Amino acid sequence: MASKRERGLHELYADDPERADALVFGRRTGDSRRGFLKNAGLAGMGAAVGGSIPFAAMMPAGLVPAAMAQPAQQPQAGPAADKGPKVLKMDGKAELAVLGDKPLVAETPAHLLDDDVTPTDKFFVRNNGLTPDPASMPSDPKAWKIKIDGEVNSPMEITLGDLMARFPNVTHTLMLECGGNGRSFFVPEARGNQWTNGGAGCAEWTGVRLADVLKAAGLKSSAVYTGHYGADPHLSGDATKPSISRGVRLEKAMDEHTLIAFRMNGKDIPLIHGAPVRLVVPGWAGSTSAKWLNRIWVRDKEHDGPGMGGFSYRMTRKPIVPGSKGDEKDTVILESMPVRSVVTFPAHGTRLAAGTRKIDLRGHAWAGDNAVQSVEVSIDFGVTWKKAEVKAPVNKFAWQRFTASIDLPSAGYYEIWSKATDTKGVTQPFQAGNWNPQGYGGNPISRVAVLVEA
Amino acid sequence: MKPVTAITVSILALVVTLALDRAGVLRQPAVPVAVTPTPAPAPSAAAAPAPSARGGTLAKGAIPRSLPPDAHHQDTIDSLPPGKGRDETFYLCAACHGTALIKQQGLSRELWEASFQLMIDRHGMAKPDDADRALIVDYLSENFPPRRKGRSGDNPFLK
Secondary structure, eight states: OHHHHHHHHHHHHHHOHHHHIIIIIOOEEOTTSBEEOOHHHHHHHHHHHTSOOTTGGGSBTTOOOHHHHSOOSSOOOSSTTBTBOEEOOOTTOOOOEEEEETTEEEEOOGGGGOSSSOOGGGSOEEOSSOOOOGGGSOSSGGGOEEEEEESBSSOEEEEHHHHHHHSOEEEEEEEEEOTTTTGGGSSSOOSSOOOOSOSEEEEEEEEEEHHHHHHHHOBOTTOOEEEEEESOBOTTOOTTSBSOOOOOBHHHHTSTTOEEEEEETTEEOOGGGTTTOEEEOTTBBGGGSOSSEEEEEEESSSOOSTTSSTTTTEEESSOOOTTSOOOGGGEEEOOBOOOEEEEEESOTTEEEOTTOOEEEEEEEEEBTTBOEEEEEEESSTTSSOEEOEEOOOSSTTOOEEEEEEEEOOSSEEEEEEEEEEETTSOBOOSSOOSOOTTOOOOOOOEEEEEEEOO | OOOOOHHHHHHHHHHHHHHHHHTTTTSOOOSOOOOOSSOOOOGGGTTSOOGGGSOOOTTSSOSOSSOOGGGGOOOOGGGSOOSTTHHHHHHHHTTTSOHHHHHTOOOOHHHHHHHHHHHHHHHOOOOOOHHHHHHHHHHHHHHSOOOOOBTTBSOTTOO
């Protein structure tokens, strides 16, 4: 019964949100562009979200309450797709939300991003091809080979063991984020996996600097770009096709935080995260951080492997009409990821005990190549904002903790919104903007719904 | 129902071959396929090398003996909604990726057409004949159209 009513509401909101407001809740859009709820409508919406809405007067018209727009953050078990996100059931992994099983793609619900350093089991998974069969790997991982070729004076094929012994080993806490993180916020839908904010994690990575290895190979003056290859087979099983091969400008490859990594959170990298060795290119689209790394091809031009052309990992140069086809030629490569914040406590869908009038919330914010300058939070649909405390990152390219104590004036339904601003002064928009066919750069303010019991 | 075309038959054969292959029928199973905590070696794997003889990691043991879900992933035609062109769509698309990827999308016919072309250009998908292509793009457009709309409904600059 309840689920039928919910689905009806969703459909109505999808068809015409303002009409849905009017029909279901008697909410009309006023001159201020914020809806106001009539008495009966207020009760109706309150019933739908599970409580009264103290800031109803400020709620924008046609805004689907977050409680209805997003599933509660405990993904449901059971058959795929029909009942909300499927839960990942896998050795060594937490219950992530599965977006697709082939290729395997699973995101971390926001409340599981609460640790200062993302534990390996909670780290998101984004494959482009098939996970390599462990049986196809050398029995001694130190015998794993990586080829460095192209625009270098001394092309080399180096074993992981030699790599570890020959170059300084460094450890950093680094942000990895899928290029499509936030795609689900685009309206209308953009092509690809429909990530919320969970295609991101900040783990501690140990490895050697890619820069040291490239210097040892001797970069030619013609070297401008890298091309990365991993051992994961293409989904079709065709061994002649790479699953994906992306790269970065040489400047990013030479950044001291770009690593050829062999340990994640102090332990060997698990198979699903790229064992025994992978790239970690922090702050840029995760697809540049090739897992199961076996070759770096130094190029004399922008790399042209699969995943570098068309609309893949590209933003439109000029704003285009959302939902239109766009022009591939008028695009630029997505490099640094945009500023983003997530509230990691309380969890979306939390019920707070009656009488709760205050909550200490926390979250993480990050901004690709930049740092986060400030985070603001709101519980009245963005009418007023409060500055959160923001910690400095433990090192460059690590995310930053924010905390805030907020007052909840009464019982009822609240949405906690968070908005980060980076060191360039760029802030998160209210809605995902700059629509592009494959949906990159979707970073609207984050929303978490809580209910203070009456 | 529409007669199955040659391309569909060949794709079907490929799917069956891949399915058999992934199921281990065409080769000795190298590892237990069940994703369970610390799996015991399956009796059927007795003839294969002992699990401890393969993989190996820097500290031994971090590469699991079980494969992640993509290794034994199985979709069926029923995982797509019924409609004209469903079978052709399933055999063409699910030859590579799961239907979950399809079902996540909400695209106009124009963008479905562009997605179809992306699969050919970017992933080397076999090019079906024009009739099958139209049938499949129609099926996708009808069953997975844009569902999200903004505050103001349709964009005035589209169509």
